[in-house]
Amino acid sequence: MILEFLISFILTFIIFVLIILIPTRALDVRLRTISAMSKLPGPKGLPFIGIAHIIGKLNQNDLIQFWNNLRQDYPRLAAMWVLGAPYAVLFDPDDVETLLGSSVHIKKGFEYDSLKPWLQEGLLISSGEKWHTRRKLLTPAFHFKILHDSLPSLNKHARCLVRNMLKRNGEPIIIEELIVRCTLDTICETAMGYELNLQEDEGSNNDYLKAVRSTCHQVIDKLLKVYYNKEWFYVWTDHGKKFYKNLKYLHGFTEKIIKERKETYYKNLPIKQKPEDEELSGGRKKKAFLDIMIELDRQEGNLFSDKDLREEMDTFMFEGFDTVHAAVVYSLYSLGKHADIQEKVYEEMYEIFGDSDRAATTKDVNEMHYLEMVIKETLRMYPSVPYITRHLTQDLILKDNTVLPAVLNIGIVPYLLHRDPKFYPNPEVFDPERFTIENCKNRHPYAYIPFSAGPRNCIGQKFAMMELKVVLSTIIRFAKIQSVSEEVLLIPTVILRSQKPVQIKVIPR
Ligand code: HEM
Numbered sequence: 001m002i003l004e005f006l007i008s009f010i011l012t013f014i015i016f017v018l019i020i021l022i023p024t025r026a027l028d029v030r031l032r033t034i035s036a037m038s039k040l041p042g043p044k045g046l047p048f049i050g051i052a053h054i055i056g057k058l059n060q061n062d063l064i065q066f067w068n069n070l071r072q073d074y075p076r077l078a079a080m081w082v083l084g085a086p087y088a089v090l091f092d093p094d095d096v097e098t099l100l101g102s103s104v105h106i107k108k109g110f111e112y113d114s115l116k117p118w119l120q121e122g123l124l125i126s127s128g129e130k131w132h133t134r135r136k137l138l139t140p141a142f143h144f145k146i147l148h149d150s151l152p153s154l155n156k157h158a159r160c161l162v163r164n165m166l167k168r169n170g171e172p173i174i175i176e177e178l179i180v181r182c183t184l185d186t187i188c189e190t191a192m193g194y195e196l197n198l199q200e201d202e203g204s205n206n207d208y209l210k211a212v213r214s215t216c217h218q219v220i221d222k223l224l225k226v227y228y229n230k231e232w233f234y235v236w237t238d239h240g241k242k243f244y245k246n247l248k249y250l251h252g253f254t255e256k257i258i259k260e261r262k263e264t265y266y267k268n269l270p271i272k273q274k275p276e277d278e279e280l281s282g283g284r285k286k287k288a289f290l291d292i293m294i295e296l297d298r299q300e301g302n303l304f305s306d307k308d309l310r311e312e313m314d315t316f317m318f319e320g321f322d323t324v325h326a327a328v329v330y331s332l333y334s335l336g337k338h339a340d341i342q343e344k345v346y347e348e349m350y351e352i353f354g355d356s357d358r359a360a361t362t363k364d365v366n367e368m369h370y371l372e373m374v375i376k377e378t379l380r381m382y383p384s385v386p387y388i389t390r391h392l393t394q395d396l397i398l399k400d401n402t403v404l405p406a407v408l409n410i411g412i413v414p415y416l417l418h419r420d421p422k423f424y425p426n427p428e429v430f431d432p433e434r435f436t437i438e439n440c441k442n443r444h445p446y447a448y449i450p451f452s453a454g455p456r457n458c459i460g461q462k463f464a465m466m467e468l469k470v471v472l473s474t475i476i477r478f479a480k481i482q483s484v485s486e487e488v489l490l491i492p493t494v495i496l497r498s499q500k501p502v503q504i505k506v507i508p509r
Contacts, residue, residue: 031409036395036405037086040079043070050081059489060224061499067413069302079408088404089411091431093423093446095398096412100446105396106131109389109409113229114222115318115494118215118247120307122315123459125141131456138459141292147463148349148362149286150190154467155359156473160199165479165506172484174266174501179328180321184209185382186275186467187320190406191287192313194257200220208253211246216322218243220493229441254317258290265294289444316460323384324464329502330382331472336483336504341432342476345371347470348478357477360470368469371476373432375468379450380429386492388452415492416450423447480507 045051058066070078071091079088088140090096099105107127119125123134140146159294161182165173181198188236221239222228234240287295290313297303335342348370389411396404402409418425423432423443433439451458458464475481483502491497 022353028227033086033405033407036347036403037079037081037408040088040402040404041074041077041351041401042079042088043073045081049083052083054084060220060493061405061489064351064415064490064491065430066101071416076480077243079404086405086408087411088408089413090295091416092412093417093444096417096449097444097446097453098398099390099410099412100449100452100456101397102396103389104394105392105453106456107391109391109411111223111389114219117244117252118219118316119315120311122311124319132310134312135455135459138293139288139295141289142459142463144362144462146196146289146292147234147466148424150463151202151360151365151466151470152286153189154186154470157182157189157199157255158471159463160185161471161475162478164199165341165475165509168506170505170507173501174504175332175504176261176325176501180325181209182471183321183325183328183467184212186318187324189288189316190463191289192254192257192292193261193286201320211249211253212317212321215243215246215250216318216494218246223494225318228401245311248313250314251310254313255306258306258309258313261288265291265298269298279327291311319458323359324467326384326495326497327375327379328465328471329498330488330496330502331378332475332481333467333483333485333488333502334378334381335374335472335476336481338430340429341374345374345472345476349473360473364473365466365469368473370432371469371473372465375465376435377432378447380424380434381428382446382488382490383414383418383450384453384495384497386490387411387413387452388449414452415490415496417447417449420447435436475506478509480509481505482507 008371012125038369043051043054046053066087070089076092077088079086081087090099108125112125116125121130123131123138126134154414161178165175166179178199185196185198188194196208198205198209218239222234222243227239227329228234228239235244290309292310293304293312348368352364352367391406391410392404392406392410394406396408396410398404418424419428424447451461451464482505484505485498485500488502489499491499
């Protein structure tokens, strides 16, 4: 009797505590957020909906103007409410440094949720302990020796691109069409050791190209259309059905390559082999990122399940093709508009290669200083990733003790930071000289972040720079570029896009 009484007393007490404390805690957090937000500068908005009525009317083409206006009104940071959710955008490189430089605030913002069904817990999206472990394990895959091994692939695909460009006999070309095939071929071969051959053979793997492009567009739609956010609803829409059909195809494609690559690895593994002698695929030296992960998994013992491998390969494919694709497009557009700058790049190439048509070596790539300045200036004006977000799981204290409360979603806009006249006088002018050693010396390191910065910066940035140098140097060595497009109207989706296709003419030298 006493025991029954005691049990029912304890249960009643626990239920009472849950009923009282949980909402109290939620209420407490909410009140703290409201109080902290009220101390921050930013548009005040309407009760309950905040500035949702303004955001709701924006389309993607208006976003850059919207950010510009925000920065004009609130030069340091703008905090705002949208349908009960708190947001802030940081414009000051000092504050950006506090956020991105932190090893605590590494959780990505909700904007990445629409990529989750595709990339799942891959490096771009994962967080916490999982991200720390994966980042540590994957960093050696980008060692300069491994990057050196990928040069033959980079040269091969760059040359194919130039051949395809020259076939158009100086007619205006929509370059996205050609470049996307080149960058997908390159990343697929270097990441997974699989030759897609989209440039050589238009037909065979076109389904993969279609599925990747369609999924990239759908991810943006999913993000922008609020009613697609509810997964239980989304899966029943035509959009959702097509999205998941594409994903099934893309996941299946990666899984098949992983399976084959693993089989080849284990088949070719001699029984008593020292790790330093190990070579993949019957003694072939070139290792794809996937091979390195398979090898690591064998040496260290079950580090990666097949699903882990798929997540990382899909992440490399996504991050590694569209970002580089955008950078090549805007570099060619800029070189095509500035014949004098293009001529200086050509002169540098002539100094390195003379009349030889040999492929670029690591030494050549390291000597392409002026081209590197051109690429940096391109990424300043046209950062492939125009904005980055973080979700605060703890308060963020800025240098002057301003508190940004936990639960805040924070946006950082490299596009705006890179066009701040404080750091870049005449920011709308394309001028590679901004990136001489002398001119970079006193610039705030967080005023230029095309690859983000801090612990969650781009793991592939050295690879990307090498690929960009190989592709652009190969084009400029063999051809002259003229821009047909007068202006580009930019749309900041996950990747910076041009509203109209960019067109150039390619004339043989
Ligand atoms: C011009 C080319 C590239 C640009 C501008 C670029 C830019 C970026 C940026 C801004 C981020 C941070 C995103 C964020 O914090 O939300 C990032 C992350 C990442 N990038 Fe790149 N990227 C490029 C090429 C590549 C390539 C070629 C690869 C792979 C081979 C790659 C793999 C990754 C990965 C895995 C991450 C996530 C890193 C982490 O969170 O630990 N990127 N990139």
